[in-house]
Amino acid sequence: MVELELPAERQDQRLDAIFHALADSTRRTMLQLLAQGDCSVGELGAPFRMSFAGASKHVKTLERAGLVSRTVQGRAHVCRLEPRALATADAWLRYYEGFWGGRLDALEQALRDDAAG
Numbered sequence: 001m002v003e004l005e006l007p008a009e010r011q012d013q014r015l016d017a018i019f020h021a022l023a024d025s026t027r028r029t030m031l032q033l034l035a036q037g038d039c040s041v042g043e044l045g046a047p048f049r050m051s052f053a054g055a056s057k058h059v060k061t062l063e064r065a066g067l068v069s070r071t072v073q074g075r076a077h078v079c080r081l082e083p084r085a086l087a088t089a090d091a092w093l094r095y096y097e098g099f100w101g102g103r104l105d106a107l108e109q110a111l112r113d114d115a116a117g
Contacts, residue, residue: 011088014066018089021065027058031067034081041070041077 021027030044045055059079062068066085071078 014085014088015092017065018067018085021061021067022089024058024061027062030055030058030062030079031081034068034079038078038080041079044079 022031026048029047030039033039033044033047041055041059042052044059045052048055056077059068059070059077062079063070066088067082068079069082071080
């Protein structure tokens with residue numbers, strides 16, 4: 001697994017926050033929008049016809065997870081995708097992808113050996 005700069009307990013808390021944020025389809029769609037460029041909170045909420053307060057609540061969850069940063073420019077709250085948090089989750093998932101890939105390869109080989117023998 002990729003070495004993270006946080007102590008183990010903080011790494012767990014960060015991953016919990018990331019996966020909690022990603023568990024909601026509205027927030028995943030917001031991240032897709034942000035992958036195309038910075039958006040205001042209002043722009044992020046527009047596809048869902050939600051209020052600024054509703055969209056802001058989702059953005060706060062994304063912020064707590066480190067997936068999004070927000071700056072205030074006049075009256076506009078502009079959000080930006082922060083890819084480092086996604087890289088953290090990806091590193092965790094890749095570890096298990098390798099684990100299960102190896103297990104499935106071993107199972108496939110055992111089944112071939114059994115069928116041949």
